[in-house]
Amino acid sequence: MRSRRTGDFSYSLAIGLLAAIGFLILVGPVVIVLLTSFTEGRSIRFPPSGLSTQWYQLLFDATSSRQIHRAALNSLQVAGATMIMATVLGTLASVALARRSGKWARALDTFFMWPMILPMLAFGLAALMYFTFLGLRPSLELIMIGHTIVVIPFVLRTTSASMSQLEPALLESSASLGASWFYTFRRVTLPMIAPGIIAGGFLAFVASLDNVPVSLFLTGPRSDMLPIRMWGMMESTLDVRVAAVSGVLIASVLVLMLVLERLVGLTRRLRD
Amino acid sequence: MSVAAAGVAKTPARGIATLAKPAEWQLALPLALAYAAFFLVPLLLLLAVSAFEDEKITVLGFANWRKFFGDPFYWKVTFDTVKLGFLTVIATTLIGYPIALVYLGSSPRWQRVILFIVILPLLTSVVVRTFAWIVILGREGVINQTVMWLGISPAPLRLLQTEVGLVMALTQIEMPLLLLPLLSVMSRMDPNLRDASAALGASKWRTLFKVTLPLSLPGLIAGCMLVFASSTTAFISQFVIGGNRLVYLPLLIWQQSLVVYNWPLASVAALTLLVSVSLGVVLIATLGRRSKGYVHA
Structure with a gap:
């Protein structure tokens, strides 16, 4: 009985850990791109060096x-x-x-x-x-x-x-x-x-x-x-x-x- | 009386209905013709062009086939492409299957949230996802900052332009393709079977390998096939993250056709990609069917 309980514990731990990595991998990049786009700096870095909408302004500039x-x-x-x-x-x-x-x-x-x-x-x-x-x-x-x-x-x-x-x-x-x-x-x-x-x-x-x-x-x-x-x-x-x-x-x-x-x-x- | 009248009134209307009714299969004709003209014929053309020797496509011969398969470099590129596909399949399965298990055990409300999380990256452009991974894998990227902060490594790791980095990126880029068919099969699975397995004293691991996995295998196989096909042909991700150091068939096809303008050699490379991807897909399907028999036994 004890071995079954440790087995179930290892199951929850392993599956939970892998799934957590999975969710992080799925969502992380999307969040990172969004935050990076509001950077104040002139290069692409995460975390951004400060927040601004300058790159959006440049993007929407018609010329x-x-x-x-x-x-x-x-x-x-x-x-x-x-x-x-x-x-x-x-x-x-x-x-x-x-x-x-x-x-x-x-x-x-x-x-x-x-x-x-x-x-x-x-x-x-x-x-x-x-x-x-x-x-x-x-x-x-x-x-x-x-x-x-x-x-x-x-x-x-x-x-x-x-x-x-x-x-x-x-x-x-x-x-x-x-x-x-x-x-x-x-x-x-x-x-x-x-x-x-x-x-x-x-x-x-x-x-x-x-x-x-x-x-x-x-x-x-x-x-x-x-x-x-x-x-x-x-x-x-x-x-x-x-x-x-x-x-x-x-x-x-x-x-x-x-x-x-x-x-x-x-x-x-x-x-x- | 009224019934008879209705019957009489209906007959001509029915007659017209039958006359106006197109045989339903005919509705597939426009698509079949479009496929024949713009899909099948171009693919056959690929075969035809590969059988010419010179770049101007005038001399028949198999020189480009001999060149391609006589050169260890091209063999290695083909092997690397197939290897990349299988590595991506393994990585997505290892991380994606647990997500599917969490989905299976969640309430309907959370299942909708998980589904949303899975589909969102599928709908955000591949170029956007590839771009994200440059920010993550770069010299001063997210991973290297974490590694340095934790003191795991004194110098930044080299992740861009390596196979490891590329497989990591492709794992996220291709993950939705694995999960959609898998979640589709899982949501139709009878929950009583897992409950019965637990009630009969099976541990969670045993239930996973004896009940859940065999039942979800068709979805897993379908997902793996899509991931394999998509990752082997993911030109932008391979090129932007792999750089010039890692050469795969798509890069070769692009170079030969649009940079060097050697269409016959590009065709040979494209057909090699087509055949090796098809073989990989068939192999995955066969392995899936085999292991199904094994899991049940």
Whole structure:
């Protein structure tokens, strides 16, 4: 009996300690970036040498941070378009496939999830060569296409989960009451799976905003993207504005997350 | 009477409904076509380009394959990339699984908090997370300040541009990918099974290895596969934290394609990355299935 109690104690100690390290590792960096961005000094250090908002002021200055603003605008544009294309294509496909168990449907489903496992960087290079052979120059539109392909699995995952929770009886009763397929789709299916679609769309937006491996190959002089620009800022001089950009990104995502948590139960949908 | 009338009235409406109804599988066509045109064909092109010898892509031949696999340097880069993937998988599992266990034992309210903590880093840009680790791992970074303050080491440790530092950073960067599938499986697990195990006198360790771990294995495997795939291709993190001293396949692909403009060699490297990542993923899946049999026995 005593050995069991010491065993249970060692269990709580070991698991508790590892989990504590885990939580520290998960949250620590986010907090450190936020605090660093308010530094008074001219270099990136933690803890910051004093608090000020000078780097944010510099970041929001229209002339000295023009390139960052343009990159951010490009990234937002691409993320918006990617979100719309991925959501439409992904929702249609998951309506088609979610409740099918045939061999072809399963195979197609697996195929659609490939970009999640395959190295995105290999796809980025492939896309660059493909578009070049087609005679196309780097542009925001090409980046949108590339991003759409790699973020589709996120939309498929969340909408398929919603589809599989949809009562087939609801669709049948709608049809037996004389509703057309499209009417049923619009008035029953779509409202029921809307939270899944919204969660998927949000993930697609964030994944596109964050994408490096595809943007890396498809950006040109006229289509600079925010993560690539930030990488450049980190490589050359460790510009403290990187911390300020990070602060803005973290704050926006946090706000969006809280709103969507209220609206559609975001975290639960991402888990399921 | 009214029933019959309703029946009659319904028939034509139904007829139209059937006519207007698209066969549902057709709705997958737009995505299938988009994938064929912008995913499958480019990947096949990768294969085609790798079979040319010169940078202008005019002469067919396997010179670049021979060059790549005849050079110990490229073998080492490939090996290091796969090794980095497995080290990251081990580190995330070691630290992530206990988080999942804490999640399992928490009240619904705390479970939501934990889920939020796990998802937040997933949604903060990879570049931001990588940047954070420069602040943490640098010469005057958080870790070195702590180490010096505690007197563990008289001189600052070298963490940037080392494999240890990179694995530490990747552990945080990839952790959400491990935890999401794991927490998904765990939250569907029947709590009675663990209670029964404890009531029958099993210690907590025994319950962990005989009940919880086998039941959560599908989620753990799915998570490990995602972490492996993501960490081996994490170009920015590898390059910014690893520097020029640590060379992995993504850096090689980037250099060959966008700096040297040797697309055939870049294609060979990209295909090597693709194949080795796929093999790693298959290996993880197989190990998972094997150990499942072992744990049950």
